[in-house]
Structure formats: structure tokens, C-alpha cells
Amino acid sequence: MLLLSLVLFFAVPPTAHSQSMADIANIKVDELSDEQIKELVRRANEAGLSESELLQMAQVRGVPATEVEKLRIRLEKLSLTGSGTRSTATASKREPRSQADLNFIAQDILKFQPDFSGVKDEISAVFGSNLFYNKNRRLSFEPNLNMATPKNYVVGPGDMLYIDVYGQSEQYYEATVNPDGFLLLDNIGPVSVSGKTIEESTGIIRNRLSTYYSGLRGANPNTFLQVTLGNVRTIKVHLVGELRLPGTFTLSAFSSVFNALYAAGGPNDNGTMRNIKVIRDGKTVSTIDIYTFLVEGIASLDFQLRDQDVILVEPFISRVSVIGEVKRPKIFEVKENENFDQLLKYAGGFTDEAFRDRINVTRITGKERAVSDIYQNQFAIFSVKGGDQYTVGKVLNRFANRVQIKGAVFREGNYALTEGLTLVQLIRNADGVRGEANLERASILRTNEDLSTEVLSVNLRNILNGSQSDISLQREDVVRVSSIYDLKEEIYVQVTGEVRNPGTYPYSSEMTVEDLIVLAGGLREAANINDIEIARRLVNPEVGAFSELVPVQINADLSLRANPIAMAPFDNLIIRRKPNFTLEKLIQVEGQINSPGVFAVKSAQERISDVIRRAGGLTAFAYPKGATLIRRTEFYETESEQIRRQRNLSDLQQKMLLDPNNTEAQELLLARLFQDLGKTPALDAMETASASQSKRDAITGISETKSNLSPIKIKQTEAVAIDLESILKNPGSEYDLILEEGDIISIPRQLQTVRMRGDVVYPTTVRHESARGMKYYINQSGGFDNRANRKRTYVVYANGEVARTKSFLGLRVFPGVEPGAEVIVPTKGPRIPLRPGELVGISTGLATLLLISSQINW
Numbered sequence: 001m002l003l004l005s006l007v008l009f010f011a012v013p014p015t016a017h018s019q020s021m022a023d024i025a026n027i028k029v030d031e032l033s034d035e036q037i038k039e040l041v042r043r044a045n046e047a048g049l050s051e052s053e054l055l056q057m058a059q060v061r062g063v064p065a066t067e068v069e070k071l072r073i074r075l076e077k078l079s080l081t082g083s084g085t086r087s088t089a090t091a092s093k094r095e096p097r098s099q100a101d102l103n104f105i106a107q108d109i110l111k112f113q114p115d116f117s118g119v120k121d122e123i124s125a126v127f128g129s130n131l132f133y134n135k136n137r138r139l140s141f142e143p144n145l146n147m148a149t150p151k152n153y154v155v156g157p158g159d160m161l162y163i164d165v166y167g168q169s170e171q172y173y174e175a176t177v178n179p180d181g182f183l184l185l186d187n188i189g190p191v192s193v194s195g196k197t198i199e200e201s202t203g204i205i206r207n208r209l210s211t212y213y214s215g216l217r218g219a220n221p222n223t224f225l226q227v228t229l230g231n232v233r234t235i236k237v238h239l240v241g242e243l244r245l246p247g248t249f250t251l252s253a254f255s256s257v258f259n260a261l262y263a264a265g266g267p268n269d270n271g272t273m274r275n276i277k278v279i280r281d282g283k284t285v286s287t288i289d290i291y292t293f294l295v296e297g298i299a300s301l302d303f304q305l306r307d308q309d310v311i312l313v314e315p316f317i318s319r320v321s322v323i324g325e326v327k328r329p330k331i332f333e334v335k336e337n338e339n340f341d342q343l344l345k346y347a348g349g350f351t352d353e354a355f356r357d358r359i360n361v362t363r364i365t366g367k368e369r370a371v372s373d374i375y376q377n378q379f380a381i382f383s384v385k386g387g388d389q390y391t392v393g394k395v396l397n398r399f400a401n402r403v404q405i406k407g408a409v410f411r412e413g414n415y416a417l418t419e420g421l422t423l424v425q426l427i428r429n430a431d432g433v434r435g436e437a438n439l440e441r442a443s444i445l446r447t448n449e450d451l452s453t454e455v456l457s458v459n460l461r462n463i464l465n466g467s468q469s470d471i472s473l474q475r476e477d478v479v480r481v482s483s484i485y486d487l488k489e490e491i492y493v494q495v496t497g498e499v500r501n502p503g504t505y506p507y508s509s510e511m512t513v514e515d516l517i518v519l520a521g522g523l524r525e526a527a528n529i530n531d532i533e534i535a536r537r538l539v540n541p542e543v544g545a546f547s548e549l550v551p552v553q554i555n556a557d558l559s560l561r562a563n564p565i566a567m568a569p570f571d572n573l574i575i576r577r578k579p580n581f582t583l584e585k586l587i588q589v590e591g592q593i594n595s596p597g598v599f600a601v602k603s604a605q606e607r608i609s610d611v612i613r614r615a616g617g618l619t620a621f622a623y624p625k626g627a628t629l630i631r632r633t634e635f636y637e638t639e640s641e642q643i644r645r646q647r648n649l650s651d652l653q654q655k656m657l658l659d660p661n662n663t664e665a666q667e668l669l670l671a672r673l674f675q676d677l678g679k680t681p682a683l684d685a686m687e688t689a690s691a692s693q694s695k696r697d698a699i700t701g702i703s704e705t706k707s708n709l710s711p712i713k714i715k716q717t718e719a720v721a722i723d724l725e726s727i728l729k730n731p732g733s734e735y736d737l738i739l740e741e742g743d744i745i746s747i748p749r750q751l752q753t754v755r756m757r758g759d760v761v762y763p764t765t766v767r768h769e770s771a772r773g774m775k776y777y778i779n780q781s782g783g784f785d786n787r788a789n790r791k792r793t794y795v796v797y798a799n800g801e802v803a804r805t806k807s808f809l810g811l812r813v814f815p816g817v818e819p820g821a822e823v824i825v826p827t828k829g830p831r832i833p834l835r836p837g838e839l840v841g842i843s844t845g846l847a848t849l850l851l852i853s854s855q856i857n858w
Contacts, residue, residue: 027063029070037074051075052160052176052231126319127330127346128273128294132244132266149229151199156253156307157181158233161193163205167223168215174230188212202227237305239264241313242271255305257288261313271313274333278303279310291333295346318386322347325354325392340374340382343390355393362389403473405430407481408437417477422470423463426479436483439464444471445478493567495520497575498527512564513552516573522558528578529556534565535572580604587739589615591747592622606739608722609731618728623750626798626820627724629737630744632717721800751798751820756781758825759788774805774814777823789826796822 032040044054055075058068124130155161155177163173163185175183181194183205191208193201206225210216215223233253237260240246244265251259257278267273276288286303293299320343321331327348334343340359350356359374364387374382374390401417403426410431415421423444427433439461446454460481462468473479491507493516500521508515513534517523534550552565552573567573585601594616602610608629618624724747726735754766754777761782769776774793784790791812794804798820806813817823 027067029067029074032074034074034078037071037078041075052174124269125321125331126269127328127332128290129267129269131290131294132262132264149198150304151197153198153229153253153304154306155193155196155198155201155229156233156235157194159253160230161201162228162230163209164226164228165209165213165216165223166226167221169213169223171213176231177233185209198227198229235305235307235309238308238310239313240310242268242315243313244268251305253304253307256299256303257286257305257311258293258299260305260311267313270315272316272333274317274335275314277312277314278305279312280306280308291346320384320386320388320390322390322392324390325351325394327351334384334386338384339380340378340384340390341380343384344379350392353394355395358393360391360393362391363387399476401475403475403477403479405479405481407442407486408434408483409481410434417473417475421473423458423473423479424470426473427464427481433460433481434483436485438482438484438487442479442481444473445480446474447476491569493570494572495575496572498524498577499575500524507567507569511567513554513567513573514558514560514564516567517554517558517575523556523575526577528576529554531576533574534567535574536568537570585739585741587611587741587743587745589745589747591627591745592619592749593617593745593747594619601739601741604738607727607732607736608724608739608745609727609736611739611745612724612728618747621749623748623798623820624724624728625818626748626751627722628746628748628798628800629720629722630717630746631720631740632742633715719800721797723799748798748820753819754817755822756825757822758793759785759827760825761785768817768819772817774817774823777817778825784825785827787828789828792826794824796824 041051041054044051055068055072058071063071157177157179160174160176161183163175165171165173173185173188175185177183177194181192182190183193184190185208188208191205193204196204202225205227206216209225213223215221216225234250235253235255236248237251237255238248239260243261244267246264249260249263251263257276261267261276267276273290276290277284278286278288316333317335319331319333322343323329326344327350329347332343332346344350357376359379361372361374363370363372363385399414402414403417403421404414405426406412409427410433412430415426415429433439437460440459442458442460444456444458446456448454456471458471459468463470492504493507493511494504495516496502499517500523502520505516505519513532523529530553532552532554534552536548536550538545538548550565555561586598587601588598589611590596593612596615599611599614612618720737722737723735726733730736752768754768756763756766756777760778761784764781766777766780774795778784778793791805791807793814794802795815795817796802797818803815805815
């Protein structure tokens with residue numbers, strides 16, 4: 001189990017595995033068998049690790065150095081490490097810096113890095129300050145460990161070198177530079193390479209191996225040698241000064257100054273970005289200017305850090321600010337003798353709207369500030385100084401040569417004021433005036449030198465035909481050519497009533513009544529062509545007069561007439577409905593009737609008995625006493641005739657679409673249906689007005705203003721109690737109601753039960769027995785409950801009628817009970833206990849009455 005933990009911990013990245021460090025640190029190599037060691041090596045090779053890399057990873061993961069040494073000795077004894085004949089098996093164990101190895105190395109390095117979670121993340125005004133640290137996105141500068149080994153790379157303790165001998169002789173070596181700086185080669189001995197570059201180390205190793213491989217010598221060798229870098233060692237770099245998180249960091253030996261700065265979060269707001277020093281052995285070996293990278297993209301990544309290097313970030317040199325119309329309005333650090341041209345480069349240059357001829361600068365001069373101007377020809381010679389503030393202005397929001405033309409011309413807009421431009425030339429540039437232009441009067445709004453304005457009115461017709469002299473234009477002149485429609489109210493006509501699309505339509509001269517009806521989609525079926533009139537506005541209305549009514553006669557087919565009546569602006573054509581016209585009215589009869597179903601109402605005087613007769617009369621099982629009429633209330637949301645007609649046409653369309661053998665006439669009808677049904681049904685004002693809505697609002701308002709009144713439930717239908725026996729015995733009597741649209745006559749089957757509801761002991765349904773009164777049914781349900789309100793008991797009969805309990809000379813007279821009835825016993829409500837204060841008041845009152853009574857009797 002310990003072996004499995006070790007293999008998993010070596011082979012899986014730390015972020016993907018949670019094996020505890022304590023198990024690895026306590027590993028005992030002596031307890032592992034040879035087979036377990038071989039299995040460990042095999043698992044490591046599958047994960048991309050060689051044996052030497054396995055030893056390094058074990059040490060990094062916390063295995064004690066003594067146990068790592070024991071593991072190395074065990075591996076040597078099993079001939080699993082060291083040199084040997086070049087073969088496929090051994091060669092596969094050595095792959096230069098595979099990606100899996102790089103991931104482990106990167107994770108090992110990063111786990112030593114500090115945590116930035118406590119660092120305040122703000123967008124700083126100092127240019128470049130958020131380069132190395134930003135919580136949303138960070139530029140890591142992570143070194144590329146897959147690149148070829150640089151020739152100037154300095155070898156040091158911890159580096160692994162691969163040495164390939166090929167040609168006449170073939171051999172390879174794999175060894176790690178020990179802390180003393182020596183490379184121990186099997187059967188060769190130690191070779192000192194520490195502090196040497198790869199190129200220098202290659203020469204040293206070649207000279208040493210030439211003793212054993214003579215083919216390496218001479219001007220024409222037949223044996224060759226190649227030295228490559230395997231795993232990269234780690235180095236410790238000290239970062240001090242004005243940094244976000246100064247300290248000592250463990251980095252890859254390939255790391256540059258930027259990698260180290262990234263690890264420390266970069267310079268803080270007080271740190272320099274122009275003069276970062278790398279100190280080695282007490283001497284400054286390099287100076288880094290981050291602006292070179294930010295502005296020019298040059299990062300100086302070829303300079304490699306070494307172990308124990310010190311990176312010093314001093315306070316900033318001096319800073320200036322640039323505000324206004326530049327692409328990077330920020331605070332910049334400047335060096336001595338830098339000019340404004342270089343500063344402008346740091347600021348990204350001017351924006352498109354910048355005023356470039358003159359830059360304003362505010363400078364500190366001893367005890368106070370002074371203002372200076374920098375002109376464009378001075379940018380390269382003006383030296384910047386710490387504390388300067390440069391303000392780049394914006395171009396003026398004015399035009400040097402603009403004139404405008406608006407209104408009834410084909411191309412409105414701005415035009416250039418050329419030399420000698422006149423009003424006629426400007427109109428030609430705008431492609432002329434439109435047909436509705438008012439040529440009798442145009443205006444020119446002119447701006448004077450003192451920015452006051454004046455209006456010049458001209459007769460454009462005379463200027464265009466040459467009868468009046470042309471007008472020269474000036475800068476910022478605005479020419480307005482009005483439309484004749486701008487100077488008068490928009491005119492229209494209306495059509496109301498029985499047309500397909502009532503509403504408002506544009507007025508045209510010589511428009512007739514028939515023309516307007518055609519625009520409105522034609523007449524409806526209900527239109528009365530003998531009752532049409534025009535409501536016309538009075539030009540000079542008298543007191544109390546509103547409009548003139550003009551009667552109109554038209555042909556049913558809207559054909560032309562000899563003397564058609566022309567419409568006038570704002571006319572309202574009113575087309576009324578035919579007298580007594582209505583769509584078919586339908587009712588429904590259901591229940592115990594010989595022919596139940598839907599019936600059309602034949603006349604306005606048709607009654608319940610007439611429909612019962614048409615339906616074949618009652619069946620033998622009918623219970624006429626329980627018959628009910630369900631009728632729509634005034635709040636019923638019925639469809640308008642227009643919507644109903646639309647629904648009927650839609651049904652017709654669906655039926656025709658299902659027929660594959662339509663005639664040519666039917667296809668034309670189908671096309672018209674598609675066109676008509678694509679329109680929203682138009683409703684005129686009379687059709688959309690709802691009297692029921694006003695009543696609904698009134699009832700709702702009453703319930704809202706009365707705090708002790710429960711909300712009134714507005715129903716669309718309600719049951720009307722009818723006496724069907726009396727109706728059938730005396731047709732046409734007052735019991736025989738006249739039918740209305742949507743009525744439903746429901747005749748139940750013979751009923752034999754009585755339902756008990758309310759405050760009885762056991763609410764239930766009881767079998768009806770003739771000659772039995774209310775008390776019998778109350779007793780059948782267990783009698784009245786304690787809080788029953790006996791005197792308010794009432795009965796709801798099957799036909800919807802209600803009868804309540806009455807009192808006569810102190811005696812209660814309960815209503816009779818019939819089959820299908822419901823007996824309702826109300827409750828008195830919960831008993832409210834008397835409070836002590838109320839008991840005292842009642843007792844005091846009674847004592848007072850007794851005292852008065854005794855005094856009177858005495």
C-alpha cells in the first residue's frame with residue numbers, strides 16, 4: 001500500500017491527487033522488495049520519468065535524503081541506472097525534458113511562491129504597474145523549458161546532462177552535477193563542469209572522453225559527441241526593494257528577470273520600472289528598463305539569472321503625468337534628459353481629436369508652479385522634468401467652412417463653403433428642391449461675428465427663376481426650405497361603423513364616399529346602405545353647433561353614381577347597422593331530454609317551452625323540479641362579430657387546405673382568405689366600448705372602500721332557478737322565460753338524496769323520504785352542533801331556488817325538503833371568552849340593578 005501511494009504521488013500532479021505528505025516522508029526503502037522497486041521504476045517510466053528524475057522528484061516531495069540515497073543504491077544494484085550499451089530499451093528511458101516533466105517542475109517551483117490573495121488589486125494610474133500582477137489575468141513570463149539549451153547556459157549543481165557518443169563508437173551517459181560541481185561518469189570518473197557554459201562543458205567532456213574514444217581526436221574525427229541539458233536545476237533569487245512581495249524565490253535556472261519580478265508581484269507604486277538592477281557577487285551585472293518591453297516589446301530574455309542573484313528595485317526616479325487627448329493618459333516614470341517626444345511615445349501618441357499644435361505643461365519651479373506651452377516643432381528638444389503635468393487639448397467643436405441646408409430638398413446636410421457659393425448653387429448641390437417645397441418663402445439663419453443670429457427671408461421661386469438676384473452664403477449659414485405640409489395641420493378622414501376596417505385614412509382631394517369605403521375594405525354584412533351620413537366640421541360654427549350632418553345614398557355594389565358626394569377634410573363617415581340584424585344565437589339543452597344538443601334561437605320571442613318541444617320533450621327519467629337555466633351575466637366576455645367572423649373564415653381556410661382538388665375559383669378564394677386572415681381584426685369605437693366594464697369597476701370600487709365587506713366575486717355565468725313543471729303546464733306564462741344567447745338548460749335525472757352541509761354533527765348525504773320534515777334530516781346527520789345557528793338554516797333546491805327558516809310567534813318554521821336539495825346550517829362563529837375586566841363590569845351592573853330593585857320594593 002505504501003508503494004502504491006509513492007507511485008501515485010510521484011506520477012500524478014499535486015493538484016490532481018491528495019495523498020498525504022506524511023506517508024511519503026515516512027517511507028522506508030529497506031522495507032521494499034526488488035520486485036516493488038522494479039514496479040516503482042516501471043510506473044515512473046510510464047509517467048515519463050527516468051530513474052534519476054524519479055530520485056529528484058522523491059527528494060522534492062519530502063522523502064528524506066537518507067532514504068533517497070538508499071533508493072539510488074538499490075537502483076544501481078538492480079542495474080537500472082548508469083551507462084550501458086545504447087539500445088531501444090534504455091534510450092526510451094531518457095527523453096529530453098518531456099512535457100510531463102515540465103509540468104512537475106513548474107508545479108514544484110510554483111508551490112514555493114507566495115500567495116497574492118492578500119494583495120489589494122486596483123487599477124493604478126502609474127503606467128505598467130499592473131503588468132506583473134492583476135487578479136483577473138496575469139502575464140506570467142513562464143520560461144520555455146522545451147527550448148534548445150542556450151550555448152551560454154552556465155551549468156551548475158543539480159543540472160542533469162545527457163552525453164551522446166555516436167559514430168565509430170556508440171555510448172551514452174546520463175549524470176547530474178553534484179554539489180561539488182562534478183559530473184560523475186561511469187568508468188570515466190569525475191569531470192568538473194560547474195560554472196562553465198554548455199559550450200565550454202562540451203569541450204571539457206570531449207577532451208576527457210577522447211582518452212577512451214580515440215575517434216574524437218584529430219581534424220577528421222569518426223566519432224562525435226553531443227551534450228544536452230536534461231532536467232533543469234532550480235536557483236534561489238533574492239528580490240528586495242520597492243516590490244509588492246519582496247523575498248527569496250525558487251525559480252528555474254532558465255528564468256529571466258521578468259520571471260523573478262512576476263514571482264514577487266512586480267514593483268509597487270513607489271518602485272522604479274526604469275532602473276531595475278541585477279546584482280551578482282556584489283556588482284551590478286544588468287539594468288532592466290521595463291518600458292522597453294511595454295513600448296517596444298523587447299524583454300531582454302537572453303539574460304539568465306543565476307543562483308543567489310539579487311534583484312534590487314529602487315524608488316522611482318521621477319514621474320510626470322499626461323492628461324487629455326492621448327491614448328494612455330497616465331503617470332509615467334522618466335529618466336534624466338528624456339524629451340517630450342519620448343514621453344508622447346510612452347503615452348501611445350495623440351488621439352484623433354487631439355489639438356497637436358500646442359501642448360500645455362505645468363512645471364514646479366522652486367517655490368511655485370509655472371505654466372508653459374510646447375509647440376509642435378519643440379517636441380524633440382523639450383526636456384521633461386519630474387512633477388510635470390502635460391495637458392493635451394481637444395480640437396475646437398466648430399467648423400471653418402460649413403453651411404447647412406434643411407427641409408424640402410433631396411439631400412439635407414452639411415456642405416463645404418467654397419469661394420463664391422450662393423443659395424442657388426447650394427440647392428443644386430443638394431439635388432434640388434422636392435415637389436412639396438414652399439417656394440414662396442425660405443429662410444437663411446445667419447451667425448454674426450459676435451455669435452448673434454439673424455434670419456433672412458427670401459422668395460425662393462423668384463431667386464430660382466432669376467427674377468430676383470441670388471444671395472451669397474457665409475460660414476455657418478443654415479438654409480431652411482419648408483414643406484407646404486409643415487405649415488398646415490395634417491388632414492384626414494374617418495369612417496365609423498359597419499365597414500371591415502373602420503378607422504382614420506389620409507385625405508385626398510376629390511375623394512368620394514365610395515372611395516373611402518373601398519379604402520376601409522368594403523361594407524360589412526350588417527351595413528345599412530340607406531342610413532349613412534357624414535359628420536362634417538363647420539367652418540364657421542355658430543354657438544351651440546358642433547357639426548353639419550350630410551345624408552348619403554350609395555349603391556350596394558359601390559358602383560359609380562352620377563353625382564357622388566366628395567369628402568372634405570376631417571369628415572367622419574358613419575355607416576349604421578341594419579335594424580334587428582344579428583348573427584345566429586345559439587343555446588344548449590342537456591340532460592334528460594330526448595334530443596339534447598345545440599339549438600339556434602328562431603325568434604326574439606322564443607321561450608324555454610318552445611325549445612323543450614323542439615328537443616322532443618323530457619325523458620321518463622327526467623326530474624323537472626331540478627331543472628336549471630345557466631345564463632351569461634353582463635360580465636361575460638363574449639366575442640365580437642368581427643372576431644367571430646374571423647374565426648369562421650379561419651375554419652373555412654383549414655377545410656379548403658385539406659382538399660387537394662380545389663377549383664380555380666376555390667384557389668382564388670383561398671388566396672383572399674390568406675390575405676384577409678393576415679390582418680388583425682379592426683374594431684370601431686362603438687364595438688370596443690363595454691358598458692359592463694363600468695359596472696364591474698363600480699362593484700369593485702364598493703368592495704374596496706368598505707373594509708368590512710369581502711371582495712365581490714364577479715361571475716361570467718350564473719344559475720337561474722326555473723319551475724319547469726309550471727313552464728310545461730302553462731307555456732308562455734311568466735315562468736316561461738325568453739331565451740338569450742348562450743343559455744344552457746340543464747335537466748337532471750331523478751334525484752333521491754338530500755345533502756347535509758354546515759354546522760351539523762356529521763355532514764353527510766341522506767336518502768330522501770317523502771312526508772319528512774327538516775328536523776328528520778338534521779337528526780339523520782347527528783343533530784345540530786354546539787355553535788349551529790339554527791334560526792338561519794336554509795335549503796338550496798336542485799333548481800337553484802333558496803328557502804330559509806322563518807319564525808312565527810316564537811316558533812321556527814323550517815322549509816320543506818325535496819330530492820336533490822342541500823340543507824345548509826350556518827355557524828355562529830367562534831366563542832370569544834370574556835376578559836376579567838368585562839366580568840367585573842357585568843357584575844357591577846347586576847349589583848346596581850339589584851340595589852335599585854330592593855330600594856323600590858322597600
